[in-house]
Amino acid sequence: MRVASRIGILTSGGDAPGMNAAIRAITLVGRAQGIDVVGIERGYRGLLEDAVVPLTAADVASIQREGGTILGSARCKEFHQREVRDRARRILANRAIDGLIVIGGNGSLTGACRLADAEELAGQTLSIAGVPASIDNDLGLTGLSIGVDTAMNTIVEACDKIADTATAHDRTFIVEVMGRDCGYLAMTSAIAVGADLTLFPEADKSEAEIVEQIVDTVLAVRGRSRRPRRVIIIKAEGVSIAADRLKTAVDTRLGDKVPEAELSGIETRVTVLGHVVRGGRPSAFDRLLGSRLGNVAVRTLLGGISHKMAAWMPAVELSPDVGFRSPVDPYCWLVEISAALAETDRLLEGKTALARWRAGAFDAIHDTLLL
Numbered sequence: 001m002r003v004a005s006r007i008g009i010l011t012s013g014g015d016a017p018g019m020n021a022a023i024r025a026i027t028l029v030g031r032a033q034g035i036d037v038v039g040i041e042r043g044y045r046g047l048l049e050d051a052v053v054p055l056t057a058a059d060v061a062s063i064q065r066e067g068g069t070i071l072g073s074a075r076c077k078e079f080h081q082r083e084v085r086d087r088a089r090r091i092l093a094n095r096a097i098d099g100l101i102v103i104g105g106n107g108s109l110t111g112a113c114r115l116a117d118a119e120e121l122a123g124q125t126l127s128i129a130g131v132p133a134s135i136d137n138d139l140g141l142t143g144l145s146i147g148v149d150t151a152m153n154t155i156v157e158a159c160d161k162i163a164d165t166a167t168a169h170d171r172t173f174i175v176e177v178m179g180r181d182c183g184y185l186a187m188t189s190a191i192a193v194g195a196d197l198t199l200f201p202e203a204d205k206s207e208a209e210i211v212e213q214i215v216d217t218v219l220a221v222r223g224r225s226r227r228p229r230r231v232i233i234i235k236a237e238g239v240s241i242a243a244d245r246l247k248t249a250v251d252t253r254l255g256d257k258v259p260e261a262e263l264s265g266i267e268t269r270v271t272v273l274g275h276v277v278r279g280g281r282p283s284a285f286d287r288l289l290g291s292r293l294g295n296v297a298v299r300t301l302l303g304g305i306s307h308k309m310a311a312w313m314p315a316v317e318l319s320p321d322v323g324f325r326s327p328v329d330p331y332c333w334l335v336e337i338s339a340a341l342a343e344t345d346r347l348l349e350g351k352t353a354l355a356r357w358r359a360g361a362f363d364a365i366h367d368t369l370l371l
Contacts (some may be wrong), residue, residue, distance in 0.1 A: 004099025139342025
């Protein structure tokens with residue numbers, strides 16, 4: 001694969017704090033190496049609209065402090081169609097873009113692979129590199145994705161404030177956090193805030209089991225001889241039961257198990273953090289992570305290597321045909337994008353050793369907290 005001479009940057013899917021740091025690093029490193037770097041606005045949707053803009057050092061000088069992405073993002077379901085991808089390739093060719101760095105999650109990286117499919121390229125040259133960015137931390141073969149640390153800090157700050165009022169009134173709070181089908185944010189933030197219970201999809205519990213687990217936790221905490229008797233429960237959005245319906249079911253079950261005279265003192269509340277978790281200025285770590293992964297990704301294309309994702313310390317052993325340590329950063333690896341996507345599917349299906357460890361470890365932590 002020849003070295004890219006003009007590189008385009010595209011951010012796609014859900015935005016994540018730290019994306020701008022990656023854009024900045026790619027732009028500055030690329031231009032320092034004499035390569036023209038351009039941005040593609042609004043993801044694959046913007047690519048189809050030929051929304052290509054120049055990126056200079058002045059354009060990205062201080063964007064690492066900003067959340068979201070200066071290039072914008074959008075969904076583009078029609079990108080699954082061959083004729084749509086052909087149109088995108090023609091636009092890239094007309095713009096003389098022969099290198100593309102995609103910053104995003106599994107859907108975004110899947111789009112990059114399809115765009116650079118050898119059979120579809122029909123003689124056109126296009127090198128691709130991926131940078132994992134997803135607050136859900138649901139991408140395989142990378143220890144962390146851009147945005148996870150900021151999202152976790154946002155959850156912790158919100159839960160710390162909720163815990164104050166929960167403690168004052170001895171209330172039970174069910175706090176729902178983002179994460180799609182992955183419970184990582186719920187799991188890790190629960191440890192950081194000292195939550196009494198974590199609900200995550202990897203545990204694969206039925207609705208009845210979840211309700212019973214919450215009720216048992218509430219009664220165990222309220223049975224303590226001293227205050228506080230507040231209960232903080234972190235619920236991942238991937239747990240299928242809606243938070244409001246879960247509250248109703250818990251209240252009903254508490255009514256079955258608690259004498260009526262004591263029931264009035266038990267109150268449950270629901271807080272859904274929603275998109276608050278995705279926003280905000282990136283943490284120092286996410287700024288560094290975005291910068292380092294962006295640096296590795298652009299240098300990969302400049303080295304004539306394609307179809308690799310810059311990864312942060314994979315949690316599994318990698319065979320040489322899947323990935324190898326980056327020569328420019330000892331904490332970053334270069335992994336095959338296709339292998340990362342396949343591992344992502346297994347991770348979300350609970351078929352990897354990492355997924356099984358997460359489920360077992362966090363159930364064990366819950367049991368310890370109730371001792």
